[in-house]
Amino acid sequence: xxxxxxxxxxxxxxxxxxxxxxxxxxxxxxxxxxxxxxxxxxxxxxxxxxxxxxxxxxxxxxxxxxxxxxxxxxxxxxxxxxxxxxxxxxxxxxxxxxxxxxxxxxxxxxxxxxxxxxxxxxxxxxxxxxxxxxxxxxxxxxxxxxxxxxxxxxxxxxxxxxxxxxxxxxxxxxxxxxxxxxxxxxxxxxxxxxxxxxxxxxxxxxxxxxxxxxxxxxxxxxxxxxxxxxxxxxxxxxxxxxxxxxxxxxxxxxxxxxxxxxxxxxxxxxxxxxxxxxxxxxxxxxxxxxxxxxxxxxxxxx
Numbered sequence: 335x336x337x338x339x340x341x342x343x344x345x346x347x348x349x350x351x352x353x354x355x356x357x358x359x360x361x362x363x364x365x366x367x368x369x370x371x372x373x374x375x376x377x378x379x380x381x382x383x384x385x386x387x388x389x390x391x392x393x394x395x396x397x398x399x400x401x402x403x404x405x406x407x408x409x410x411x412x413x414x415x416x417x418x419x420x421x422x423x424x425x426x427x428x429x430x431x432x433x434x435x436x437x438x439x440x441x442x443x444x445x446x447x448x449x450x451x452x453x454x455x456x457x458x459x460x461x462x463x464x465x466x467x468x469x470x471x472x473x474x475x476x477x478x479x480x481x482x483x484x485x486x487x488x489x490x491x492x493x494x495x496x497x498x499x500x501x502x503x504x505x506x507x508x509x510x511x512x513x514x515x516x517x518x519x520x521x522x523x524x525x526x527x528x529x530x531x532x533x534x535x536x537x538x539x540x541x542x543x544x545x546x547x548x549x550x551x552x553x554x555x556x557x558x559x560x561x562x563x564x565x566x567x568x569x570x571x572x573x574x575x576x577x578x579x580x581x582x583x584x585x586x587x588x589x590x591x592x593x594x595x596x597x598x599x600x601x602x603x604x605x606x607x608x609x610x611x612x613x614x615x616x617x618x619x620x621x622x623x624x625x626x627x628x629x630x631x632x633x634x635x636x
Contacts, residue, residue, distance in 0.1 A: 413453050413519060413548050425457045425465055433469040437489045440471075444493040446502065450523035451489050456482075459516040459544050476514045478534050480629055483576060487626060488517050491597045492524060494609055494623070495572040498595050504571045508589070510560035510631075511576030515541030518553050521574070528553045529567060531560040533635045561633050563589045570594060578605045579631035587618060599628040 434452045442448060457468035460482060464474050473481040496502040504525035509518055512532035518541065521528045530553065532538040538557040545553060556564060560575075561583045569591035575582075575598035582598055587610065590596050596610040605628060609621040 413455070413523065413550065425468065429469045430455065433471075433485055436471060437486050440486050442486070442489045442493050444489075444496055444502070446524055447489050447493045447496065447520075450492075450520045451485060453523055454516065454519045456485070456516055458548075459514040459519075476537070476540070478537055480513055480534065480537060482514050482516050483628075488520060491574055491607070492517075492520065494597050494607075495574060495595045496524060498571070499593050500571070506567070506570050507572040507574070508564060508568075508570045508586075509574050509576065510563075510586070512541045512555060513537055513576060515544045515555075517574070517576060518555070519545060519548065519550060522550045522553050525572070526552060529556065529564055529570075530554070531556045531558050531564065533558065533560055533632065535636065557635065559634055561585065561631065565589055572596070573598075575599065575631065576628065577631035578602075578626075578628040582608070582610060587612070590618075599626045 430452055433456075434448050437451060438448055457465040460468055460474055460476060467474065469485070471484055471486060473484045476482050495507070496504060498504075502524075506527045506529070507521055507525040509521060509528065509530040512518055512530040514537065515530075518528055518530045521530075530541070532541060532555070535557060538555065541555055545555070560577075561579075563573075563583070563586045565585070565588075568589035570589055571591050571594045573586055573590055573594070573596040575586075575596075578599035578601055580600070580602060582596065582600065586596065590610070590612045592612050592614060594612050596612075598608050598610070599605045600608045605626050607623040607626045609623055611619050611621075613619055
């Protein structure tokens with residue numbers, strides 16, 4: 335963090351050309367690590383199967399017209415996977431727990447975030463052909479040149495957003511880039527209200543299809559231009575961007591509550607994870623954290 339108030343939007347140079355600060359690596363906090371090594375968070379090709387065949391297994395939600403029994407509404411703070419007609423091979427709760435343990439070893443310390451990652455069945459948000467690889471440490475394709483982010487970066491960004499002056503309380507958060515709906519599901523377990531915007535219509539519909547069987551009551555999905563935010567329901571205690579722009583859109587900064595935190599990748603080829611905090615009506619502070627890699631942030635809808 336610079337410690338000095340500044341106006342926004344940020345320029346790319348203010349984010350990636352500050353040679354006096356060494357970005358933190360996967361430390362689980364905003365403080366500098368003990369060593370200056372940096373790890374680049376990049377999408378990985380899903381070429382290895384890290385899953386094992388265990389007893390308790392889940393499957394994707396039943397298709398329309400299926401004879402499967404209706405899914406009961408989950409209790410608050412609980413995400414219950416739909417009952418399976420046929421088990422999905424090589425997917426189990428134990429595999430998901432192993433993923434969470436790995437994320438913790440990578441530096442994520444927030445117990446509430448780790449519990450949310452363990453509760454959400456990630457394999458239900460991707461195609462059956464990739465379901466057995468849902469819990470490896472990789473981003474995976476979801477179509478339309480988009481990806482589901484790797485588990486570590488999902489947990490890390492939410493952890494950063496929760497490290498606010500309200501002991502982690504998040505009444506209302508905004509996600510830019512719904513994708514397949516996975517991160518929104520994780521957010522629903524750490525925030526009272528989750529609003530998520532997707533600009534690609536087929537992905538917006540995919541997220542609705544994926545989330546509907548889970549019966550999550552506190553998620554509101556919107557199809558629209560994420561760079562404009564949702565001023566009609568602002569302000570937000572936290573905002574997360576799942577795509578990288580050269581700067582953070584001014585509209586999003588203005589929709590951040592005073593004391594709120596915005597976490598976003600910023601940059602083109604070289605991207606840095608950026609934390610922005612609003613300290614007053616006209617002032618924000620910024621903190622450059624670690625290198626990352628996301629799809630580009632684009633305006634409009636398709």
